[in-house]
Amino acid sequence: MSKTLVVIIGPTGIGKTSTSIKVANYFDTEIISADSRQIFKELKIGTATPSEEELNAAKHHNIASHSIHDYYSAWEFEQDALKLCSELFTNHDVVVLTGGSMMYIDAVCKGIDELPTIDQELRENLKEQYDREGIETIQRQLKQLDPEFYDQVDLKNHKRVIHAVEICLMTGKAYSLLRTNTVKKRPFNIIKIGLELPREEIYERINKRVDIMLEQGLIEEVKEFYPNKNLNSLNTVGYKELFAAFDGEYDLDRGIELVKRNSRRYAKKQLTWFKRDKEIQWFSPFDTDKIINFIELKK
RNA sequence: GGUACCAUAGCUCAGUAGGUAGAGCAAUGGACUGAAAAUCCAUGUGUCCCUGGUUCGAUCCCAGGUGGUACCA
Numbered sequence: 001m002s003k004t005l006v007v008i009i010g011p012t013g014i015g016k017t018s019t020s021i022k023v024a025n026y027f028d029t030e031i032i033s034a035d036s037r038q039i040f041k042e043l044k045i046g047t048a049t050p051s052e053e054e055l056n057a058a059k060h061h062n063i064a065s066h067s068i069h070d071y072y073s074a075w076e077f078e079q080d081a082l083k084l085c086s087e088l089f090t091n092h093d094v095v096v097l098t099g100g101s102m103m104y105i106d107a108v109c110k111g112i113d114e115l116p117t118i119d120q121e122l123r124e125n126l127k128e129q130y131d132r133e134g135i136e137t138i139q140r141q142l143k144q145l146d147p148e149f150y151d152q153v154d155l156k157n158h159k160r161v162i163h164a165v166e167i168c169l170m171t172g173k174a175y176s177l178l179r180t181n182t183v184k185k186r187p188f189n190i191i192k193i194g195l196e197l198p199r200e201e202i203y204e205r206i207n208k209r210v211d212i213m214l215e216q217g218l219i220e221e222v223k224e225f226y227p228n229k230n231l232n233s234l235n236t237v238g239y240k241e242l243f244a245a246f247d248g249e250y251d252l253d254r255g256i257e258l259v260k261r262n263s264r265r266y267a268k269k270q271l272t273w274f275k276r277d278k279e280i281q282w283f284s285p286f287d288t289d290k291i292i293n294f295i296e297l298k299k
Numbered sequence: 300g301g302u303a304c305c306a307u308a309g310c311u312c313a314g315u316a317g318g319u320a321g322a323g324c325a326a327u328g329g330a331c332u333g334a335a336a337a338u339c340c341a342u343g344u345g346u347c348c349c350u351g352g353u354u355c356g357a358u359c360c361c362a363g364g365u366g367g368u369a370c371c372a
Contacts, residue, residue, distance in 0.1 A: 012336075037336055075333040103335050112332045154330070157339040179332065236336045261325080266336055272329065
């Protein structure tokens with residue numbers, strides 16, 4: 001019997017959680033979450049982590065599994081998810097992978113290149129240099145270390161430029177040499193299900209969901225983590241806008257408006273990314289039966 | 300019913316001594332290989348309420364209409 005990973009993706013707020021639970025229950029299996037923020041156990045409301053009830057309706061993995069102080073990345077996720085897959089496939093023919101973190105999804109489905117994890121001190125040094133001197137000197141460094149990547153990279157995107165320099169310095173090799181651009185073969189089939197609705201409806205759902213978060217106590221949750229606002233895990237929609245409001249950059253109403261706007265923009269960005277992937281079969285989140293039929297047919 | 304003011308982008312509004320228009324907010328398109336809910340790039344979307352008049356030319360001036368707001372009855 002062949003093994004199948006059912007990947008359920010879509011923009012934030014579209015209903016991935018409830019669809020995955022239905023699919024997982026139908027195939028009597030478990031869910032691996034691919035969400036770069038729901039992994040943090042401290043964060044609940046602002047990340048729209050599935051409720052207790054939802055978590056009990058199907059077994060979830062990789063939710064609330066880490067602390068906001070932990071380092072985590074797409075590489076760790078690839079390792080963790082593949083390990084979980086091989087464990088789960090011993091008892092199940094189908095495993096569900098769901099989430100909105102585009103790069104995490106691709107890390108599992110296509111794999112990412114072998115690169116060293118960046119030494120923290122090196123990262124801090126480069127960050128300091130960037131803050132002090134701006135992007136230009138780091139750009140020049142990259143031009144010398146890896147002229148090929150220098151010509152390809154978006155030079156204004158400091159994160160990419162810095163990362164490339166980091167890799168060059170860590171490995172002593174040009175970053176572009178380590179980029180293989182190959183898709184890794186997985187020991188299971190992959191079926192990709194995309195959830196979509198008209199843009200307007202997605203936005204309405206998002207706005208409403210933020211209002212619900214506020215009722216659930218979002219402001220209090222964000223206040224609680226204000227001392228950690230510089231952690232990467234807290235540099236995220238729903239938190240960063242309210243931190244800025246607490247800092248007096250604008251009033252609370254504007255902060256809430258920005259949470260909604262940035263959530264909408266995030267959804268748009270996710271759609272841009274996912275639309276490029278021609279393997280995805282798109283469905284309405286209300287068509288669970290069609291989705292299950294499609295999986296039955298293809299698996 | 301009368302008088303005054305207003306009508307321009309999805310919203311709030313600016314503007315044009317008459318030469319088909321621009322800000323803020325919102326929005327749209329895109330990039331993406333270990334921080335990715337991150338980071339970065341690009342884009343003005345318009346029956347200037349309607350119908351006539353004056354004019355080479357009207358979103359702008361004039362008349363009437365429609366809608367809104369305020370005040371007076």
